[in-house]
Amino acid sequence: MVSRHLKYHINDLTADLLNLIWPATCQACGERLFKTEEAICTNCLTQLPRTNYHLWAENDFHKLFWGRIPVMYATAMYLFEKESPYRKLIHKLKYKRMPEIGIVLGREMGYEIKDSVFNEIDLIIPVPLHPKKKKMRGYNQSDMIARGLSEGMDKPWRADILKRDTHTTTQTRKGRYERWENVNSIFSINPKTSVRGMHILVIDDVVTTGATLESCVAELLVNGASHVSLATLAFAHS
Template sequence: MFLVFQFILGLFVDFTDLLFPTLCLGCNQSLSANEEVLCAKCRINLPETNQHLAPYDQHILNKFAGKVPIQFIASYVYFTKGGIVQKLIHGIKYKGRKEAARTIASWYGHQLMINSTLANKIDVLIGVPLHKSRLRQRGYNQADYIAQGLSESLNIPYRIDVLKRNRFKESQTKKNRFERWENVKTVFSVDNHEEIKGKNVVVVDDVLTTGATIEACAIELLKAGCKSVGVLTIAATHR
């Protein structure tokens, strides 16, 4: 009976995929049975940064120099306008493809486990929070799904009950660095201080641009007593 059920379920899944095929977030073509989120061609063509091989690169850390001490920064891929990564991030944030965030982060986590020692320097992962009104609007926080994907592949806990966004702020997309900082400098606070006290915390987000949001988060986390703050993101703009 169980085998019959499996057979019928398989037919149903195949029929559903035929009517509503899962599409690649990079090129919008149908994915094959063994592909997730991106087709093989788009995944091969991801513009990987390899920053995890040199996470203490001063050129990258200079983004925060004189503002807040950041232990390390690493992003999986480069973000370019009109490229595969922009389409990927757009799908994750605005088309409901939240599981794609978890999958991509898992890919990056496995890469970190194989080719980096960063995992040994992380005690807890924390996604940049959304304000509750934006969370209701979108239905999920993509940064939490990224943190979950990294958590599962790195075997490091993630928490969604520590960093809090207190006030709703308009989109950062078209703001310069000063405007972004002014927009977020008093937005975040920390609950459950005991969960991060003395720990190496890593702030997780989808895209690192000017770093203003990360900076605001890091300041609050360090004030709350964490030992250090690192940064992991899916994407980063070219410096």
């Protein structure tokens, strides 16, 4: 019988051999990854155009919701700029079946905000996809971000609480009012769960007008959440 130690050694050798033949590369810059790196190289992670919004209460992302819906805290990890090489990371995460990008970036954001006011949150909830869209993509990209964020913050996450009941059309190229109308009242709380008295952190990939997040916040507050905060990987100025 092969010992467990030998099995691990064989697996490591196999992984090393495969990496020689098909080396893993950074999804941002294309350079070869080191053995300890996953999806994005350390250099690119350190070069992310960070906003530091988690340190600034009256940031542009938080202001987006002023007068619309009560949001406790709001942060975005980086700006979604047209010329940024990191913009393609979101595209690969959403459309190229690369869930590991969401996990890595979510974990990085978790490390960054865990010692800020966001440490007050009780539970992380990703913005849900409609089952049809989730089946088409193979996964919900916000689930992947929430999973990584949970690891980085050491906070629990659940994807079975908030449900998307209506399959909406894409938000791309819609104006602010059209986006709000497209997602108004499309979410509901799973009746077998509860958010009563909890401070919820809602997670998404990119925010532009905030219409989808506004709808999520409204549903959570109506169902008894004490506070709702928001975190996204990127913020695109509309």
